[in-house]
Amino acid sequence: MHEKVITAEGTPNIALIKYWGKRDSGLILPMNSSISLTLGKESKMIAGKTFELRTKTSVVFSKYLKEDAIYVNGKRLDLKDTDTIERFRAIDMMRERAGIRERALVVSENSFPTASGLASSASGMAALVYAVAYALDLGLTRSDMSRYARIGSGSACRSVMGGIVMWNKGTREDGVDSVAEQLYPETYWPELRDVVSITSPKAKKVPSRAGMARTVATSSLYKQRVKDVDGRIDAFLDSLRRKDFHEFARIIMEDSNSMHATMLDTYPPIMYMNDISREVIYAVHELNKKNGENVCGYTFDAGPNPQIITLREQVEEVAETLKNIRGIKSIFYTGVGGGPRLLDMKDSLIEEGSLLPKG
Amino acid sequence: MHEKVITAEGTPNIALIKYWGKRDSGLILPMNSSISLTLGKESKMIAGKTFELRTKTSVVFSKYLKEDAIYVNGKRLDLKDTDTIERFRAIDMMRERAGIRERALVVSENSFPTASGLASSASGMAALVYAVAYALDLGLTRSDMSRYARIGSGSACRSVMGGIVMWNKGTREDGVDSVAEQLYPETYWPELRDVVSITSPKAKKVPSRAGMARTVATSSLYKQRVKDVDGRIDAFLDSLRRKDFHEFARIIMEDSNSMHATMLDTYPPIMYMNDISREVIYAVHELNKKNGENVCGYTFDAGPNPQIITLREQVEEVAETLKNIRGIKSIFYTGVGGGPRLLDMKDSLIEEGSLLPKG
Numbered sequence: 001m002h003e004k005v006i007t008a009e010g011t012p013n014i015a016l017i018k019y020w021g022k023r024d025s026g027l028i029l030p031m032n033s034s035i036s037l038t039l040g041k042e043s044k045m046i047a048g049k050t051f052e053l054r055t056k057t058s059v060v061f062s063k064y065l066k067e068d069a070i071y072v073n074g075k076r077l078d079l080k081d082t083d084t085i086e087r088f089r090a091i092d093m094m095r096e097r098a099g100i101r102e103r104a105l106v107v108s109e110n111s112f113p114t115a116s117g118l119a120s121s122a123s124g125m126a127a128l129v130y131a132v133a134y135a136l137d138l139g140l141t142r143s144d145m146s147r148y149a150r151i152g153s154g155s156a157c158r159s160v161m162g163g164i165v166m167w168n169k170g171t172r173e174d175g176v177d178s179v180a181e182q183l184y185p186e187t188y189w190p191e192l193r194d195v196v197s198i199t200s201p202k203a204k205k206v207p208s209r210a211g212m213a214r215t216v217a218t219s220s221l222y223k224q225r226v227k228d229v230d231g232r233i234d235a236f237l238d239s240l241r242r243k244d245f246h247e248f249a250r251i252i253m254e255d256s257n258s259m260h261a262t263m264l265d266t267y268p269p270i271m272y273m274n275d276i277s278r279e280v281i282y283a284v285h286e287l288n289k290k291n292g293e294n295v296c297g298y299t300f301d302a303g304p305n306p307q308i309i310t311l312r313e314q315v316e317e318v319a320e321t322l323k324n325i326r327g328i329k330s331i332f333y334t335g336v337g338g339g340p341r342l343l344d345m346k347d348s349l350i351e352e353g354s355l356l357p358k359g
Numbered sequence: 360m361h362e363k364v365i366t367a368e369g370t371p372n373i374a375l376i377k378y379w380g381k382r383d384s385g386l387i388l389p390m391n392s393s394i395s396l397t398l399g400k401e402s403k404m405i406a407g408k409t410f411e412l413r414t415k416t417s418v419v420f421s422k423y424l425k426e427d428a429i430y431v432n433g434k435r436l437d438l439k440d441t442d443t444i445e446r447f448r449a450i451d452m453m454r455e456r457a458g459i460r461e462r463a464l465v466v467s468e469n470s471f472p473t474a475s476g477l478a479s480s481a482s483g484m485a486a487l488v489y490a491v492a493y494a495l496d497l498g499l500t501r502s503d504m505s506r507y508a509r510i511g512s513g514s515a516c517r518s519v520m521g522g523i524v525m526w527n528k529g530t531r532e533d534g535v536d537s538v539a540e541q542l543y544p545e546t547y548w549p550e551l552r553d554v555v556s557i558t559s560p561k562a563k564k565v566p567s568r569a570g571m572a573r574t575v576a577t578s579s580l581y582k583q584r585v586k587d588v589d590g591r592i593d594a595f596l597d598s599l600r601r602k603d604f605h606e607f608a609r610i611i612m613e614d615s616n617s618m619h620a621t622m623l624d625t626y627p628p629i630m631y632m633n634d635i636s637r638e639v640i641y642a643v644h645e646l647n648k649k650n651g652e653n654v655c656g657y658t659f660d661a662g663p664n665p666q667i668i669t670l671r672e673q674v675e676e677v678a679e680t681l682k683n684i685r686g687i688k689s690i691f692y693t694g695v696g697g698g699p700r701l702l703d704m705k706d707s708l709i710e711e712g713s714l715l716p717k718g
Binding site for chain 1: 564579580582583584587609612613616617619620621623624625626627628630633634637640641644
């Protein structure tokens with residue numbers, strides 16, 4: 001190894017057909033396929049503070065490193081922590097594939113609050129896998145990368161590609177066919193916008209991983225959801241093909257509500273949405289009713305922050321509606337992004353020649 | 360007719376296995392059987408204002424009345440209103456059964472806020488059917504009465520009996536077998552208590568009748584709920600038989616969450632619970648965890664007000680927990696009641712000999 005420092009940038013994705021629940025928790029194989037938009041790395045402010053939705057990650061493998069070291073947002077992680085070991089298994093697997101033993105230094109920075117339901121783990125894992133793949137010269141396809149990203153954090157596998165991405169659940173027990181696939185590049189429907197509202201930057205009560213395991217174990221309605229998703233995906237793909245926004249928006253709202261319904265049906269129940277989320281839901285349906293068709297649709301990940309998918313010409317109307325809702329701390333929007341990319345050496349988070357985080 | 364003024368009193372019931380959705384909206388036949396406690400008419404205050412949970416209704420049929428007149432809480436109802444006609448069809452049906460044509464004066468008063476999710480329609484309809492049955496000397500069984508009450512408001516059919524009551528969904532198309540049945544009298548488990556919190560006395564956004572029709576029409580998860588309820592009822596009857604409060608509480612919490620999950624899965628979604636409801640849910644699970652077993656269980660009707668079922672010796676602990684939750688306006692509790700009963704002439708809401716409401 002020649003101590004190549006690689007820096008990559010990844011962005012979150014917003015699931016429109018949601019992933020919630022695993023059929024194999026070791027390999028992170030999902031109960032159903034899911035579809036998402038990979039978000040653009042640039043955000044435009046509407047009100048309050050704007051967050052750029054991206055993670056930058058620098059990686060170097062070196063024989064001079066005695067042990068792996070991972071820094072996230074300036075804090076060194078405890079690599080004896082079981083959760084952390086799980087999340088970073090992909091590094092070991094890729095190192096094994098490269099046939100090397102050198103230890104890694106990973107320095108990563110999120111530009112937005114973690115554990116707020118804004119999919120920081122997805123952008124982080126995508127940037128990490130992308131950077132490691134290049135640092136180790138593995139010559140991976142995006143499909144290969146999605147497999148490694150999946151091991152770290154299920155939904156992250158969709159963030160290794162840009163545009164509109166489907167994570168095929170796969171049927172094989174070894175999970176080899178449970179990979180992401182780009183349905184459409186980011187240029188296919190360039191008018192799509194994601195208007196993000198931050199209602200609460202606080203960390204959520206139940207982490208997704210534990211929450212979805214509880215749903216699979218205890219929710220009876222969940223079985224029906226899993227059965228439904230196949231049909232919903234067919235209808236959704238059809239709306240995408242025809243660029244039928246009205247149908248597209250209806251399906252994403254239904255799917256988001258269906259997922260949160262199974263969370264509520266979990267024992268004890270999991271409730272990520274709050275009164276502000278509910279107000280946004282009512283406001284969106286009202287706005288759509290006023291327009292005589294769906295001009296926007298909400299979707300909620302495992303958190304209270306609404307993400308409203310709309311088209312460029314409707315962003316202003318959506319923004320005006322959101323501004324009238326009390327308790328929303330900031331509003332910004334982004335488009336569809338191209339997925340992870342490499343950054344220049346000047347953007348590195350690792351001090352040149354030092355094997356230490358910058359600053 | 361000899362212008363007999365009859366006054367009766369009814370109380371709400373709290374469904375522990377919920378009714379939400381009809382298989383026949385004309386006859387009000389439910390998709391699933393449901394089980395409830397008929398509440399006691401006396402409430403004990405814990406904090407804030409106490410509401411007595413009862414409806415008093417006076418009825419007289421007279422040839423001197425030119426038309427039916429119904430007063431609820433001092434306000435005369437518009438009997439040209441379709442909803443009102445629907446709700447009071449039972450009077451016509453009972454009049455027909457008696458073979459008379461005299462018009463009716465009905466005066467009814469609720470002791471608690473209507474349309475707040477506190478089942479005012481159930482106590483009102485139970486009191487009405489009970490009073491009319493006696494005013495017309497129909498010699499009805501409670502089962503007969505439950506059939507008439509059902510026509511006015513589905514869940515009301517469970518309030519014509521005391522104790523623990525099951526509304527059998529029935530299988531016949533004419534609905535004759537869709538009646539209430541007393542499972543246990545109010546003396547069977549006298550330690551049961553219902554601790555009611557009022558979080559918002561405001562009327563709810565979506566009336567139950569319209570809401571449940573939308574759920575049946577649009578929620579896919581609802582199909583699974585309907586399938587589940589049979590099994591849940593078996594387990595619930597077993598917990599009742601054994602007076603196993605831990606199981607009993609688990610099942611009522613699961614069933615309440617399952618119903619609200621199908622509401623959320625409705626398109627557009629229906630959301631009756633608010634942030635205070637959610638805090639109560641978390642607090643109940645925490646209290647149960649602290650006790651090492653379920654000492655209480657929440658249930659929510661079509662509104663945000665939590666009703667916590669517990670045992671006499673736990674009321675204080677539950678009350679202390681609720682007092683710590685901001686936004687709860689009043690807390691009181693009641694026991695299991697004996698169902699409707701006749702009141703003395705002195706309690707009449709109709710001015711003697713006048714065919715007019717008192718006062």
